[in-house]
Amino acid sequence: xxxNLPRSRGSVRSHGRNLLVFGVVGAFVAAGLVALAGTxxxxxxxxxxxxxRGRYFGTAVAANRLNESDYVNTLNAEFNSVTPExxxxxxxxxxxxxSFNFGNADRITSHAQSRGMRIRGHTLVWHxxxxxxxxxxxxxxxxxxxxxxxxxxxxxxxxxxxxxxxxNEAFQDGGSGARRSSPFQDRLGNGFIEEAFRTARAADPxxxxxxNDYNTDGANAKSNxxxxxxxxxxxxxxxxxxxxxxxxxxxxxxxxxxxxxxxxRFANLGVDVQITELDIEGSGTSQxxxxxxxVDACLAVSRCTGITVWGVTDKYSWRSGGTPLLFDxxxxxxxxxxxxxxxxxxxxxxxxxxxxxxxxCTVSYTETQRWGDRFNGQVTVRAGSSxxxxxxxxxxxxxxxxxxxxxxxxxxWDTSGNVMTMRPNGNGNLAAGASTTFxxxxxxxxxxxxxxxxxxxxx
Ligand code: G2I
Numbered sequence: 001x002x003x004n005l006p007r008s009r010g011s012v013r014s015h016g017r018n019l020l021v022f023g024v025v026g027a028f029v030a031a032g033l034v035a036l037a038g039t040x041x042x043x044x045x046x047x048x049x050x051x052x053r054g055r056y057f058g059t060a061v062a063a064n065r066l067n068e069s070d071y072v073n074t075l076n077a078e079f080n081s082v083t084p085e086x087x088x089x090x091x092x093x094x095x096x097x098x099s100f101n102f103g104n105a106d107r108i109t110s111h112a113q114s115r116g117m118r119i120r121g122h123t124l125v126w127h128x129x130x131x132x133x134x135x136x137x138x139x140x141x142x143x144x145x146x147x148x149x150x151x152x153x154x155x156x157x158x159x160x161x162x163x164x165x166x167x168n169e170a171f172q173d174g175g176s177g178a179r180r181s182s183p184f185q186d187r188l189g190n191g192f193i194e195e196a197f198r199t200a201r202a203a204d205p206x207x208x209x210x211x212n213d214y215n216t217d218g219a220n221a222k223s224n225x226x227x228x229x230x231x232x233x234x235x236x237x238x239x240x241x242x243x244x245x246x247x248x249x250x251x252x253x254x255x256x257x258x259x260x261x262x263x264x265r266f267a268n269l270g271v272d273v274q275i276t277e278l279d280i281e282g283s284g285t286s287q288x289x290x291x292x293x294x295v296d297a298c299l300a301v302s303r304c305t306g307i308t309v310w311g312v313t314d315k316y317s318w319r320s321g322g323t324p325l326l327f328d329x330x331x332x333x334x335x336x337x338x339x340x341x342x343x344x345x346x347x348x349x350x351x352x353x354x355x356x357x358x359x360x361c362t363v364s365y366t367e368t369q370r371w372g373d374r375f376n377g378q379v380t381v382r383a384g385s386s387x388x389x390x391x392x393x394x395x396x397x398x399x400x401x402x403x404x405x406x407x408x409x410x411x412x413w414d415t416s417g418n419v420m421t422m423r424p425n426g427n428g429n430l431a432a433g434a435s436t437t438f439x440x441x442x443x444x445x446x447x448x449x450x451x452x453x454x455x456x457x458x459x
Contacts, residue, residue: 042347043407044425046326046337047080047117049346051405051441053299054371056118056162056306057344060085060277063104065316066111070331074312080405080441081162082112083120083276083308085318089129094149097133102156109157114417116404118443120276120308121157123165123212124150125196127182139187146184146192147199154203159445162373163242163274165212166200167193173215177225193229194238201239212244212276218256219265227266234269244276247294248310250322251281255290260297267303277310280336281322288339291326295343360384361430361456363393368439374404377451378439379422383430383458390428394454395420400445409438 043049050057058081065071075082086092087105094100112119125146137145154164170193172180179185184192193211200209211230216223226243233240243266249255256262263273275298280290298304311317315329326337338348362382369376381391396419397403403411409422420440427436442451 042345044341044346044348045407046078046341046344046346047405048407049341049344050307051080051376052346052407052439053344054369055298055304055344056081056404058082058118058120058306058308059312060308060310061108061111061312062316063087063107065312066107071312071316072111074327074331076115079117079312081118081120081306081308082108083122084108085122085311086129088122088153089126090124090134090149091129091131093153095131097145098148100152100156109160113160113402116402116417116443118162118306118404119157119160120274121154121161121164121207122276123168124153124200125166125184125192126168127180127184128169130183135183137183137187142183142187143195146188146196150196150199151203154200154207158204159206161204161207163208163210163244164200164204165244165276166209167196168212169214170211171213171216171222171225173222175221177221177228194233197233197239208241208272209239210242210244210274210276211240212246214246214248214277215253216262217245217247217249218258218262223262227269230266230269230271234271240271242272242274242305244274246277246310247275247279248277248324249280249290250319250324255280255293259294260300263297263301263304267301272303272305273301274305275307278307279310279317279319279322279324281319281324283323284335287324288335291336292339292343295340299343361388361391361458363453363456365450365453367450374441374443375448376439376441378437379453380435380437381430381456382435383432387431387434388429388458390424390459391430392421392423392457392459395422395440396452396454397442398447398449398451401447401449401451402443402445403440404443405441407439408436411440 043052046057057079059079061075061082062085084105087108092104109119134145170180172178179190197209213226216226230240230243266273275294278294280287298307309325311325313327313329313331314320314323314325317325326334326340328334341348361384364380366378367375368378399418403420408425408427410425411420411422413420422438430436
């Protein structure tokens with residue numbers, strides 16, 4: 001099934017013991033997503049706190065920044081989904097007809113996969129960043145070039161990309177609701193979008209297929225036109241699974257007051273919605289408040305499956321003068337970062353743990369939630385008859401499963417990527433008989449076996 005809802009299938013778990021130590025369980029229940037009722041403390045990163053709410057939290061990534069350690073450390077610590085910012089565009093992948101360059105994009109996808117991050121594909125058919133040879137083609141040649149591009153690119157990463165922006169920005173701005181002029185629109189007519197989606201479904205049936213656009217974030221002529229198209233596709237069985245809302249905001253284009261309602265009306269058509277390129281110009285409290293509005297809106301719409309910000313740091317933003325992102329040019333967390341983390345139910349802080357001590361510990365595993373493509377697991381670590389100051393255990397998943405997020409622990413991986421060693425993240429000190437938990441999301445990739453735990457080593 002392609003349309004997976006981020007819904008809880010299991011029953012609500014509620015242990016009085018845990019409610020005493022974790023008072024925000026009600027917030028998860030209110031959001032319709034029962035996450036980790038047994039969690040002893042909230043997550044401390046964007047990706048982990050989003051995962052607890054059944055969402056991903058991603059960023060646009062540029063391949064040529066992957067050599068910069070601060071960039072990579074921030075990426076690895078905070079995000080669990082990536083979108084190549086330019087490397088999967090037509091001019092990058094197929095600069096001359098039939099000759100494909102996957103190198104830069106592969107650098108990003110390899111990095112993401114080695115860390116268990118999800119990958120958004122951006123973008124297959126777009127009027128911009130289109131090499132000159134495409135505009136020179138006649139109708140028949142253009143049709144086959146478009147279908148060949150979609151098929152070749154999607155097959156290259158088949159099964160590895162959770163969502164593809166199949167068609168990007170095909171509608172005009174302003175009040176007309178008309179299609180934007182492009183080689184595809186002008187030669188192939190309105191049907192090019194439908195054709196692109198049908199070709200995409202055949203090329204990689206495991207990927208969710210999205211239409212992505214900007215200035216569609218509230219109800220207006222442009223979003224109404226996109227809405228009508230998606231409704232028509234759903235009515236006629238044209239394969240579409242998701243709509244991306246870019247959400248580039250500034251003073252001229254603020255977060256619309258009906259942002260949540262607009263996401264919801266698209267979700268009601270039976271598609272997922274994703275916030276795909278979020279950035280909000282500004283600073284301080286007002287920027288932080290705007291970010292919170294966007295995150296709250298996504299959390300309020302059960303089919304809003306994830307949020308991607310359009311870059312890691314202000315200094316590399318496509319509009320860096322507007323300082324629109326969550327980390328400043330020195331990778332310091334901004335007020336907007338804390339606002340997003342808090343809105344996701346996380347708490348700023350974390351770190352530390354370990355030290356000397358003695359006594360044993362035990363570990364036990366529970367699956368706390370399952371979606372169509374993934375599940376959340378929780379491990380309880382319990383001290384034996386004496387207090388401990390630290391603990392270590394391993395969680396082994398079965399390939400092709402992948403751990404895509406963790407919380408309340410400091411993970412490291414073996415070279416296979418299947419064995420995660422977990423150590424405390426501020427929750428290493430346990431009194432005799434006392435327990436803590438850590439959690440993680442496993443992308444099933446078709447395999448639903450439970451992870452196996454190694455023994456617990458106390459210190
Ligand atoms: O314009 C913001 C975004 C709007 N939605 C679609 C996105 O794909 C788009 O991303 C931006 C990138 O963030 C920019 O990095 O798309 C721009 C191009 O349309 C990108 O800018 C280009 C520069 O124009 C080129 O000069 C440069 O060679 O980035 C290229 C690679 O650094």
